[in-house]
Amino acid sequence: IVPSNNYVYNVHHEGRTYIVCLENKTCTCKRFQLDEIPCSHAWAVLKKKHLDVGPYCSDMYKPSNLLDTYKIPITPLPDQNEWNVPGYINDDIVRPPKYKKLPGRPSKKYRDKAYIELYGKKSKNSCSTCGFKGHNRRSCRNGPRIV
Structure with missing residues (x-):
């Protein structure tokens, strides 16, 4: 891990160099941007700098957001005989596959x-x-x- 400035670091990992920017929450491996949690390269920088990982994670991974997901009650479905299914869906017939897929590649x-x-x-x-x-x-x- 080689610092460029306070927020940008070069991380050498398995023969490749990755650039981690903590300010923008980015890494050249793109995992930091896609998952919105620190990738292994950003994690290494955070641990070396003794920084908390929490502020660099997206809010969707925080426990409060997880609890908010289940605040809305889930209503159970009535018996299948009482379902109001449109006619165009009832007319469709789903058949099993014509051919059996053989095991193996x-x-x-x-x-x-x-x-x-x-x-x-x-x-x-x-x-x-x-x-x-x-x-x-x-x-x-x-x-x-x-x-």
């Missing part, structure tokens, strides 16, 4: 293909000697086809 070759294309009926090969399906010329037991 799909191979790269088959990842984007449809289920039927993979597991549907495959066409049988036909013999070039006799013309029947189900075998090839090498395993043919019939004679040559008559045209």
Whole structure:
């Protein structure tokens, strides 16, 4: 941790340098801005300066705000038979999926293909000697086809 001034610090972490500004609550890793709580780099600066972390956290993470969330009473729902559901929602029929997803990670070759294309009926090969399906010329037991 190398201070640039009272609020800006350079933090060297795992071969990279991050710039932490405590005044603007920013860090070049962007976690401080996105989560609105100090990232690991800002946390290291705050601990080195012996500063309290509380003022650098957003108000939404404070216990008073959490309690305010539950001040509004949650009304329970009546029995399902008494629900007032619009007609256009009642008309929609939700069906189960057509294909069962197989367990495990799909191979790269088959990842984007449809289920039927993979597991549907495959066409049988036909013999070039006799013309029947189900075998090839090498395993043919019939004679040559008559045209």
